[in-house]
Amino acid sequence: MKNVTIIGGGIAGLSAAYYLEQHKTEDLSVTVVEAAEKTGGKLQTAYENGFTIEGGPDCFLSQKPAVARLSRQLGIYDRLIGTSEGNNGTYILSGGRLHELPEGLMLMVPTKILPFAMSSLISWPGKLRMGLDLVLPRRNSSGDESLASFVTRRLGKEALDKIAEPLIGGIHAGDPETMSLKASFPRFLEMERKHRSLIKAMLAAKKKVPATAQKDNKTTYFMSFVGGMGELAQTVTDRLQDTEIKTGTCVKSIDYHGDKYTVVTATGEQWETDAVILAVPAYAAADIIQEMDKQIAQTLRGINFVNSATVSLAYDRQDLNRSMAGFGFVIPSKEKRDIMAVTYSSQKWKHRVPDDRYLLIRCFVGGPKNQEMVLLNDREMLDKVHAELEDILGITTQPVLTKIFRWVNGMPQYSLGHLERVESIEQRLERFPGFAIAGNSYRGIGVPDCIESGERAAQKILDVIK
Template sequence: MPDFLVIGGGITGLAAAYELFREGQDFILIEENDYFGGKVKTNLRDGFVIEGGPDCFLSEKPQVFQIARELKFEDKIIGTNDEFKGTYILSGGRLHELPEGLMMMVPTKIIPFALSPLISWPGKIRMGMDLFIPRKKDDEDESLYSFVTRRLGREALEKIAEPLIGGIHAGTPEEMSVKASFPRFVEMERKYGSLIRGMLAAKKAFSNRPKTKSNITYFMSFQKGMGELAENIVKNLPDYKLFTGKKAVKVTYQKGKYRTYLTDGEIIESKHVILAVPAYNAAELLEEVNKDLAELLAQTGFASSATITLAYRKEDWPFKVNTFGFVVPRIEKRHLMALTYSSVKWSYRVPDQSFLLVRAFLGGANNQEDVFLPEQDMVNLVLAEIKDILGVKAKPLFYEIFRWPRGMAQYKVGHLERLDKIEKLVFEMPGLALAGSSYRGIGVPDCIKSGREAVRNLLNK
């Protein structure tokens, strides 16, 4: 009987397993799929690096750097090709470049922002009023919609915040909790009384960081894609402790011991269980352990999304690409959420510079039905939108589709209040921990932090 059972072999579960290994604990990890990494999945195909899930992590969060340093693969980390760092927004059927100095959704340079045709002059004036609008007096949660319209106005929400910020969570601004999804913005308002002043301070702090030999950019990845992160963690763990093709269906607790039931009839007994699975899976597993906890977990919403990567010859593309890509506001009533020029944004993504790798995003809370289209219908839909928006008529050399049903946790208004109740119930359960993107952050660094902290919390109980 192992002391610890980790259920879920995504990046969170792998981080938990690594922390257990470092601490010399007896553990096993089970994963229902035939691979480790979860949504951190990269396919290598004839020199093309094809991302299925996240293609990057934020450099301002240290967790990926830390684990890469500890496992000695930090030299595999790469930054973006920032000579092509422009991003566009589709507005009124036309692509408009985001003005220089626009950080997330906040302008930090006056002249480029003033000259940009993306936002009307009344909209620009309204965004500038952020400098004078008083900070929120109470500590109540509010939606992203309420927060952005209050500080920057509705035009900023519809044309910038919703596609750029809301798209990160594949959610709808009217439902998203700003405190849970973007606590940084709440803190900026509290500390500086203005998003513009707060972002200027953050920009100054970033530029004043100690210089390193590495190419540190805002977004970072790995030479062979984000999957290289999962592969290197797995490589540094004992393979006899890691199992794929093992799906848990029920957990029970009696007399200080957990019993986890698998679909193949196997029962695993352990003193501790770390559930590194989505909240809805955790709810199903814990139904007999703690019904109140299961009910709270089941209230977490999820959105579905899909990515489709397309490979082209550059000579078949009608124009030279010198940007990371574009995002699409929902007011444009399109199916595409965004499109990234992967081989422009990152090095090492194509066999040579005669190729172009493009990745399109579908689904999200507004168009979830697109995720479940038949394969050819999805391809035709994406190609039609690319043709209409960009004028590209060429057919791709190949494509790869990744579907993520219920793949993105939705931090709705009240999420943190419910999470406090969940964490209180978990604390009262000896030997139990929850970890992953359903709780306090959806990014890869957040997942690593969640997995490692789950272990430390159990060891300190």
């Protein structure tokens, strides 16, 4: 019997294990090794006093099919929920005031003239500059380009500072000046290549959405689960019938001798395995394969990470004396605040609070410009968050519950040249049969991307083992 060791029990590693169980054609022994006491990686949902509190992702993009597909296989498709209806705008803090994102703004591209013209977010010169996208030529060079350069070139500096940086860059907790567009948002490049203008491309995409999809009110742009995103990771873990899961086990190194790999843990335990899927962040992967291939380890270390944290706070609505509009707001770095974004979790999703008396909100802290804040102790971090909430929303009351999740080195940065780095890692790994990498460090950070990367890695192993 052949055996496969999967290192890392985040959603990428778990999806790889599940794929192996579903697709293996011969006896295969699969082990998932996870350093933490619990599987799921960034997919952590806490359940406290009737509150459902997300630590990492709170949703996934429904346009990417991997989560819905996996949910069907797991039998939890009926547990999917869309964002709540009504009261659903997104706001941007600019000049200390919250401005609603104009209706029809798709990602960062305006598709409806009137709401965009009426919006208080962008100045008139800024709006005219964004409109120039309709007539500006394509870029003629094909080299990698940063998000900042692309947005400034097509839509202008104001669109970059007020919309793209907090909204698009914020998805990666990244710095638009160094973020590779090709690696992070290839869709924008494709739009320019095909339609020249982003506005024209978005209008064409809107026309293409079939009428049934527009009417289907179950599927919203972002989706989650009744029990939060942790439900997905927990269900995959529970459904792994033939897989050994070793939690609380940190892998220190892997070595390759001809046709077998030796896995060594931090406590000195070791075993031989025919195949390996390395589904840990790139910096951890670098340490693990340092002895096996120094060159790959060095390239892996070229992928940088930033710290982030989420701070959830629940309030009794009666104490707040005000209602909150929409699903929350994002904050451009130019505003120089201690928080990056705020989600009104219980307004965005059902099933997050024990009853409607409460408001659950989640603040994002850290990112490339404020990394040290993630290292503050709980009291210091909460003081800073409270100060911002008081200043922006006028909240002076004490929350009835707080919960902090810290993600040190939690967000990989796809900086310029990222895809070339990944290609060179993958090419050099060809010399190690039965060895694959997976996870958010390489070809997509979203939960659906990570599921697909785990499944691709598992298929690669099955091809070799056959």
